[in-house]
Amino acid sequence: xxxxxxxxxxxxxxxxxxxxxxxxxxxxxxxxxxxxxxxxxxxxxxxxxxxxxxxxxxxxxxxxxxxxxxxxxxxxxxxxxxxxxxxxxxxxxxxxxxxxxxxxxxxxxxxxxxxxxxxxxxxxxxxxxxxxxxxxxxxxxxxxxxxxxxxxxxxxxxxxxxxxxxxxxxxxxxxxxxxxxxxxxxxxxxxxxxxxxxxxxxxxxxxxxxxxxxxxxxxxxxxxxxxxxxxxxxxxxxxxxxxxxxxxxxxxxxxxxxxxxxxxxxxxxxxxxxxxxxxxxxxxxxxxxxxxxxxxxxxxxxxxxxxxxxxxxxxxxxxxxxxxxxxxxxxxxxxxxxxxxxxxxxxxxxxxxxxxxxxxxxxxxxxxxxxx
Numbered sequence: 001x002x003x004x005x006x007x008x009x010x011x012x013x014x015x016x017x018x019x020x021x022x023x024x025x026x027x028x029x030x031x032x033x034x035x036x037x038x039x040x041x042x043x044x045x046x047x048x049x050x051x052x053x054x055x056x057x058x059x060x061x062x063x064x065x066x067x068x069x070x071x072x073x074x075x076x077x078x079x080x081x082x083x084x085x086x087x088x089x090x091x092x093x094x095x096x097x098x099x100x101x102x103x104x105x106x107x108x109x110x111x112x113x114x115x116x117x118x119x120x121x122x123x124x125x126x127x128x129x130x131x132x133x134x135x136x137x138x139x140x141x142x143x144x145x146x147x148x149x150x151x152x153x154x155x156x157x158x159x160x161x162x163x164x165x166x167x168x169x170x171x172x173x174x175x176x177x178x179x180x181x182x183x184x185x186x187x188x189x190x191x192x193x194x195x196x197x198x199x200x201x202x203x204x205x206x207x208x209x210x211x212x213x214x215x216x217x218x219x220x221x222x223x224x225x226x227x228x229x230x231x232x233x234x235x236x237x238x239x240x241x242x243x244x245x246x247x248x249x250x251x252x253x254x255x256x257x258x259x260x261x262x263x264x265x266x267x268x269x270x271x272x273x274x275x276x277x278x279x280x281x282x283x284x285x286x287x288x289x290x291x292x293x294x295x296x297x298x299x300x301x302x303x304x305x306x307x308x309x310x311x312x313x314x315x316x317x318x319x320x321x322x323x324x325x326x327x328x329x330x331x332x333x334x335x336x337x338x339x340x341x342x343x344x345x346x347x348x349x350x351x352x353x354x355x356x357x358x359x360x361x362x363x364x365x366x367x368x369x370x371x372x
Contacts, residue, residue, distance in 0.1 A: 009051065012079050016047035019075035039071035046076035053083040061097055068104035077101055078136045085140025094137055102126075102133035159296055191228065195221035249284045250277070257284065258305060261291040269307035272314060279367055282343045283316050286351065289340055290318035290363040300324030301360065314367045322359030340365070 020043040046067035053060040061080035068077040081101050085094050106129035198218035205211050249257070251271045258265050287305055294303050303320040337353060340363070344351045349367040356362050 005054070009054065012053070013047060013050050016050055016073075016076040016079060017044075020044055020047055020071075020073045023072040023074075039067070039073075042067040043071045043073035043076070046073065046080075050076060050079055050083075053080060054087065057083045057087045058093070065100060065104065068101065069107055074105060074132075077104065078132070081133065082136035082140040085137045086144050087140075089144070094141075098133040098137045101136075102129040105129040105132050155296075191221050191224050195225065250280045251275075251283060254284060254287060254305075257288055258291070261295065261303075263291065263295050263301070263303055265291060265294075265303040265305060267305045267307070271307065272309075275314070275367075279314075279347055282347060282349070282367065283314075283365065285343060286316060286340050286363065286365045287318055289337070293363075294318075294320045294361070298323040298361065299326070312368060316365040316367075317362060318364075319356060319362040320360045337363075 020040065023043075046064035049060050049063035057080075061077070061084050064077040064080040068074050078101065081097055084097050088094070106125050195218050198214045198221060202211050202214035202218060205214065251273075254271055255267060258267050291303060291305075294301055298320050301320045301323045303318060306315075306317045306319070308315050308317075337351075341351045344365060344367065347367055349365060352364045352366075354362060
C-alpha cells in the first residue's frame with residue numbers, strides 16, 4: 001500500500017469519526033434526541049471498520065450498515081458503499097448495497113410511525129435517500145472505470161510500440177536478406193570468375209613472373225570468397241528475427257517462459273529431450289508468441305500448453321479459454337503467426353490456428369520428433 005493510499009484511508013476514517021462526534025451528541029452540540037450509547041458504539045465500530053475497507057470491501061460495508069439504521073452517523077456507510085463500487089466489479093451486488101443504504105437513510109431515527117409522515121414529505125425523503133445512495137456508488141464506479149481505462153491505454157501504447165519494433169525488424173530483415181543475396185549472387189560470382197581465370201593463367205603461362213602474379217591473384221580471390229561467405233552468413237543471421245549471434249532459448253527455458261507470461265498458464269506433458277536446437281527454438285518461439293497473443297487479445301483468459309507424442313510426430317498445443325474481460329482492439333499485422341508458420345515449414349512441420357468450441361483460441365504445432 002502506497003503512502004497516498006494510507007493517507008486516503010486515514011482521511012476517510014477521520015471524516016467518519018468527525019461525523020460520529022457531530023451527529024451523536026457527544027461533541028456537546030445540541031441535537032434533537034437524547035444521547036444513545038448503543039448508537040454511538042455502532043457508529044464508532046462503523047468508522048473503524050473502514051480501516052480494512054480496501055482488503056475486505058463487502059465485510060467493511062456490512063459492518064457499517066447497522067450504524068445507518070440506529071444512528072444519524074451515515075458517512076461511514078457511504079464511504080463503505082463507495083469502496084464496494086471502487087474495488088469490486090459486480091453491478092448486482094452494488095445495486096443491493098445501494099438499496100440497503102437508501103433504505104437506511106430513509107428510515108427515521110429515532111424511529112416512529114411512518115404513518116405520521118405526510119405523503120409529499122415521504123416521497124421527498126425517498127428521493128433524497130436514492131440520491132444519497134447513488135452518489136457514492138456512481139463515484140466509485142467512475143474512479144474504477146477511469147483506472148481500468150488508464151491501464152488499457154498503457155497496454156495499447158505498449159502493444160503499438162511492440163508492433164512498431166516488429167515492423168522495423170521485419171523491414172530490416174528483408175533489407176539485409178536482399179543485400180546478402182546480392183552479395184552472394186553478384187560479387188561472389190565475379191570473384192569466382194577471377195579465381196578461375198587466374199588459375200588458368202597460372203597453368204598456361206610460361207613466364208615465371210606472370211605465373212607468380214596469377215598465383216597471388218588466385219589466392220587473394222579464394223580468401224575474398226571465404227570472407228564474403230562469412231559476411232553473407234552474418235547478414236542472414238542478423239537479418240532474421242532470431243540470430244545465432246546471441247544465446248538462443250531452449251526447451252529448458254520453457255517452464256520459466258510460462259511462469260513469467262503474465263497470465264494463468266500451465267504446462268501439461270513432459271518436455272521432450274533429444275531433439276535438435278532448431279526444433280527447440282521453434283517450439284519455444286511458438287509458445288512465446290501464442291502466450292503473447294493470449295495476453296493481448298484475450299484478457300483474463302487461462303491457457304494450457306500441452307506437449308504430446310503422436311506416432312513419429314511431436315505435437316505442441318497452446319489453447320486458451322474465452323476472455324473474461326472485453327478485449328481492446330489492437331493493431332496487428334499478424335507477422336507473429338506468419339513467422340511461426342515459416343519456422344515450422346523450414347523444419348517440415350505445420351502450424352494450425354483457429355478458434356475453439358468454447359470461444360477460446362488454439363495454436364497447434366506439429367514437428368517430427370526425430371533428431372535434426
